[in-house]
Amino acid sequence: SESWLPASSRLRSRDFLFGVATASFQIEGSTEVDGRLPSIWDTYCDTPGKVTNGDTGKVACDHYNRWAEDVDLIESLGLDAYRLSLAWPRLITRDGKANPKGFDFYKRLLDALGEKGIKRFVTLYHWDLPQWIEDRGGWVSRETAYRYAEYVDIATRELAGRVEAWATFNEPWCTAWIGYAAGRQAPGHTDPVLAIAAGHHLMLGHGLAVPLIRRNDPGAKVGIVLNLQPATAATDTREDRHAAKLAEVGQNDWFLGALLKGEYDARFFELRGAVPAIVPGDLDTIQQPLDYLGVNYYFRAYVSAAGAHDYKDMPLDGVERTQMGWEVYPEGLTYQLVTIKQDYPNLPPVYITENGMASDDAVIDGEVEDDSRIRFFERHLAAVSDAIDAGVEVSGYFAWSLMDNFEWSYGYEKRFGICHVDYDTQVRTPKKSAYWLRDFVARRS
Numbered sequence: 001s002e003s004w005l006p007a008s009s010r011l012r013s014r015d016f017l018f019g020v021a022t023a024s025f026q027i028e029g030s031t032e033v034d035g036r037l038p039s040i041w042d043t044y045c046d047t048p049g050k051v052t053n054g055d056t057g058k059v060a061c062d063h064y065n066r067w068a069e070d071v072d073l074i075e076s077l078g079l080d081a082y083r084l085s086l087a088w089p090r091l092i093t094r095d096g097k098a099n100p101k102g103f104d105f106y107k108r109l110l111d112a113l114g115e116k117g118i119k120r121f122v123t124l125y126h127w128d129l130p131q132w133i134e135d136r137g138g139w140v141s142r143e144t145a146y147r148y149a150e151y152v153d154i155a156t157r158e159l160a161g162r163v164e165a166w167a168t169f170n171e172p173w174c175t176a177w178i179g180y181a182a183g184r185q186a187p188g189h190t191d192p193v194l195a196i197a198a199g200h201h202l203m204l205g206h207g208l209a210v211p212l213i214r215r216n217d218p219g220a221k222v223g224i225v226l227n228l229q230p231a232t233a234a235t236d237t238r239e240d241r242h243a244a245k246l247a248e249v250g251q252n253d254w255f256l257g258a259l260l261k262g263e264y265d266a267r268f269f270e271l272r273g274a275v276p277a278i279v280p281g282d283l284d285t286i287q288q289p290l291d292y293l294g295v296n297y298y299f300r301a302y303v304s305a306a307g308a309h310d311y312k313d314m315p316l317d318g319v320e321r322t323q324m325g326w327e328v329y330p331e332g333l334t335y336q337l338v339t340i341k342q343d344y345p346n347l348p349p350v351y352i353t354e355n356g357m358a359s360d361d362a363v364i365d366g367e368v369e370d371d372s373r374i375r376f377f378e379r380h381l382a383a384v385s386d387a388i389d390a391g392v393e394v395s396g397y398f399a400w401s402l403m404d405n406f407e408w409s410y411g412y413e414k415r416f417g418i419c420h421v422d423y424d425t426q427v428r429t430p431k432k433s434a435y436w437l438r439d440f441v442a443r444r445s
Ligand code: GBH
Pocket: 023, 026, 170, 171, 174, 178, 184, 227, 296, 298, 354, 400, 407, 408, 416
């Protein structure tokens, strides 16, 4: 059925990009070849009790060896664009020089995509920090922003002309907050003071990097990817509504304010009782013109004055949940897009750089029946269409993910792919949702 999208929708025109996304550590494997150095995720995986089933990134989807097959897969689905990330530990040696073998891998991959006319959206940092930099303080150290800028300078010089759109960071909130305060991802620290310092140094790294990318690769777009999450008050009391507002400030406005207004919202630092060490001029460095904002959207948070509720415990009778336990809540995507447009009138065009769901898929007689994922895409694309109708400029949509992969601390148990991966044979099987996406893209005018 095609009835779920209004016929007039911009999503039906070919200038709205459709793609799929992945990230280096989640798919590549081959973590010890061609001079790749250890990353904080290798260390985290090797720490007992951190990742479900003791899973690691050593093999993952073996994309490092199967990249050509994976490019063919994207082409076979007729998609416009592919969002991938570069592994910093493959590209920079311990003495800060380019590692040619690491660059060769990405040059081959990007060239193959380019030859097939697939637009390349490349994220420079999707969580795999070199371990040696973490050993010097990681993102808590201001020095890391400068090490990051050096890496970006080298990478964008080496790969100039092969990329349509760069992103400096994927989800700095997750790196800072989940990595340094909540401890549920690498490097696994549990101190909000560290997270607030990390957040500022991520922003500073972004601000230092953007002018370097523009100088080195002037033909490419430059942006950043944030994970935005609306917060709903658990009850209608004034206290809970206030707490929900502060949760949005803490997750979304923390970085949007720095990036688009050149200021941090002080309410967040007051709430956490910590302020980062800001050097005069930092916020001017951070507030760089952006060609686009990448938005990753999954679900909403529930918050009360007593704290954030774990999504699994929320008393949401009758709501549909994914394999992660996350609520399916497409209206939140419209709300989120409309809200940031209101709060940040200088918002650049938006790409939905990730949206998708996990389901416990299996191949039966050569097929994967993931109807719930099709319905998920339909409803979220309709939500994007609503946001466009309300005046938000949205230019494309990337499904997370091309294939089942290493879902961080959940290991390989959670399957987000539109293609199924058999981890014994590394066979990729497009799920029903992959064919649905292919057919949707093919029908555009
Ligand atoms: C994205 O992160 C990542 O970019 C991608 O690599 C990942 O595979 C994909 O989503 C699917 O998870 O941490 O308990 O407070 C999404 C990260 C997940 C961050 C949910 C906020 C809230 C739950 N978001 N998380 S919790």
